[in-house]
Amino acid sequence: MITQARSTLLFTTPIVKGFIQAKKGRQRRRAINFFWLGITGVVTVLALVPLFWIIGYVAVKGAPAINLAFFTELPQGMGSASGGVLNAIEGTVLLTVLSGLFAIPPGLLAAFYAVYHPNTWLGIALRFGADVLSGVPSIVIGLFGYALVVKPAGHFSALAGSIALAVLMLPIIIRTAEEMIKLVPKNLRAGALALGSPEWRAALQVTLPAAISGIMTGFLLGLARVSGETAPLLFTSLGNDRFEIGRLVQAGFRSGQSFPEILYNIIQQPVDSLPLTLYKYTQQPFPAQIQQAWGVALVLIVLILMFNIAARYWVSRQAAKNRG
Amino acid sequence: MTLIAGASLLVVALMLAIGGLLIQDSTGARQVFGWSFLLPNLGSTWNPVTGQFQGWSFIYGTLVTSLVAILIALPMSLGIAIFLAELSPGWLRAPLGTLIELLAAIPSVVYGLWGIFVFLPAVVVRAGAFLSETLGKIPLLQVVFMGQIPSSGASRLAAGLILAIMIIPTITAVSRDVFRAIPMAQREASLALGATQWETITRVLIPYGLSGILGAAILGLGRAVGETMAVTMVIGNSLQGSYSLLLPGYTMSSVIANEFAEAVSTLHSEALIEVALILFGFTLILNGIARLLVWKIGSRTVEEARA
Incomplete structure (x- = not known):
């Protein structure tokens, strides 16, 4: 008034x-x-x-830099126009998938907590924590990854890089999932509970399927965000221009390692990523590397546009479902 | 049940762990340099060889580049938000909003690459030359506009301009939502009294949503303060003591990005972690204020809608 x-x-x-x-x-x-x-x-x-x-x-x-070798070969050293960025492509995929695996399950669970217990001390601390995390500069998260993983282990690794990226992704996942779970009509959950279903089952089999399209959007936006990040990787995954998953797998099989051992070995390697390669190449005086940097930028933009378009598709699906 | 509580605890623990590790790992530097690390001092030293570290030039760099960014981005974003929320025809609203949001999706390194090879030579070098010709001659303003911009364009001005582009989507999105949350009755009452649409916007809608708009601006400022890669690539990374926008400088995030991997001593890396701690504190405070402001307008509008 x-x-x-x-x-x-x-x-x-x-x-x-x-x-x-x-x-x-x-x-x-x-x-x-x-x-x-x-x-x-x-x-x-x-x-x-x-x-x-x-x-x-x-x-x-960027278009002139793109050819078959760009996607299938390792870098041939500074100053060389031949060779590609296979290491960075595989590294980006590995880092993005791993960070998704680390961030999505706890993020989703925390979102359920934030919706079901908004006024407990933990609920309030959780939402505050997610807000704080979303504001932490990515370079600081990189230092955190260094202190948490690299320093104790004594070496840079894909594991450290993907943990740093997961910290970056976590608040995005929580926030989107929280919004989407809130939009699911309460009656659905109440109905399931009234039929005697335990709480976890109501969440998993009733609420989650009803909100899944919207939650997918959060995953995709989170993945889009981390696949373009450089700063958290500078002191965690560092870079590795000989990284090739195929070669590591072959070497592992030859020396008789089991599948989990090979996997463990892969994530313990330092790896490159597309944004990291782009940054390093722009620090070089060689025209060939600058040329490739434009190619990397093109691949990155296409990749991130695809993530964003897919995210919008899932949003529209969720909107249609909420209306119906 | 325990599982979801555990996941929530993890998030809270992460927040505490980041602050805790930064405090713990910077202990040495904080003990050696004390408050002199933070003091405004144009001749502040940062010498890894002699082990003398003071952070003022980075703090100044971060503050001034973010200030340039917000001065440019805030009026522009407000204009865009007004256009999107009040003027745009319905069919144009969604695609325009999407395009503005895409500005936020472009990776920081791509901004940096485009900045170095396109934006700096084409825009920043000319703007810098113009500013040093005009404002550089005015006595007091000379401090921030003195010197000649380098031929590459790498300068604090370049970082500020790139940051402005990068934070426009953040400020636009939040202030657009603020405008949309204002009850229609406010507009109708004003227009019914004969006010023009622009008068309605400046004298009714903006005062009504002021706290939310301020929140949006501070949220944008928080993004600018923490932004690393694009700034590192265009600011020139130089320690020369000057306040000029037209000369190369350093920000807190860019010195960490540049030096941490090659830190020459424990004290050096501790000093860099202290810089990170200050940066963390900055963004914590800015985000706290912004959330408070945005949340205030949100809850007020909900109450009034109920009444």
Whole structure:
């Protein structure tokens, strides 16, 4: 009430004056109106200029770098135009998948907790914690990964990198999943509980399927975010231009290792990723590496656009389901 | 039940562990340098060889680049948010919103790459030359606009401009939601009294949503403060003592990115972790204020909608 009265007062004075003023004043107010409304349209267009500039420029400069070797060969050393970035592609896939595995299960569980127990101390601490985590700079998360994994283990690894990325992804997963679980009608869960289903079963078999499309969006946005991140990897996965999963698997089989041992060996290696390679290549004076950096940028943008388009598809599916 | 409580505890523990590890791992540097690490001092030293570390030049770099970013991004984002929430025809709203959000999806390193090879030579070098010709001649402003921008364009100004582009989607998205949360009756009342649409926006909607808009701005500032890769690639990473926007500098995040992997001594890495601790504190405070402000407008609108 008070705010409404105040905002009324705020503009009645000028309006009264406006009536007293002659036609000239009305024209002036109209002109000001059109001018500023026009400006909002202009800045909207202006803000889109960098988007198209970046995407267009990356597409034009990056396309010539893309060929079969780009996807299938390891780097041939600095200054060499041949070779590719297979190590970085495999590293990105490995890091993204691993960080998803680390972040999605606890993120989803925590989201259920946030929805079902919003007012307990843990519920409040959880939402506060997720807020804090989402604001922590990615470079600080990188240092955290270093202190938590690299320093005790004594070496850089894909494991350390994916743990850092998982910390980055966790709040995104929690927030989206929380929103989506909240939207599921309470009656569904109440019905399941009334039929004698235990709480975990109601969550897993009733609420989760009802919200799954929306939750998928959160996963995809989280994966999109981490697949483009560089800063958390600088001191955790470090980089490795000889990394090749196929070779590691072959070597493992030859020396008679079991499958879990091979897997363990892979995640203990330092790895490169596409953004990390891009960053390193721009630090080089060699035109061949700059050329490849544009190619990497193109692959990254396409990858992230695909994640975003897929995320939007799942959102629209969830919206359709909530309506039906 | 225990499982979901455990997962929640993990999140809380992570938050505490990040702060705790930063505090613990910076103990040595904090003991040696004390508060002098934070003091504003143009001649602050950062010398890994002699083991003298002071953080002011990085703190200044972070503050000034974020300030440039917010000064440019806030008015633009407000304009975009007004356009999206109040003016845009319905069919244009969703695609335009999506495009603005895509600006946030482009990886930081891609901004950096585009910055180095395209944006800096085409825009920043010219803007820098213009600023040093004009504002660089005015006595007081000289401090921040003195010197010649390097031919590469690498400077604090470049970092600030790139950051502005990067935080526009954050501020736009939050303030657009703030505008949308304002009850229709507010607009109708104002328009019925004969106010133009622009008068309604500036005298009714903006005052009504002010705390939310401030929250959006601070959230954007928090993003700018923490941004690493794009800034590291365009700021020039230089320790020369100056306050000029037109010269290369360093930010807190860019010095960590640049030096931590090659830290020459324990004290050096501890000093870098102390920089990270300050950065963490900055973003913690900014996010706290922003959440409080955004949350306030959200809860108020809900109450009024019920009443």
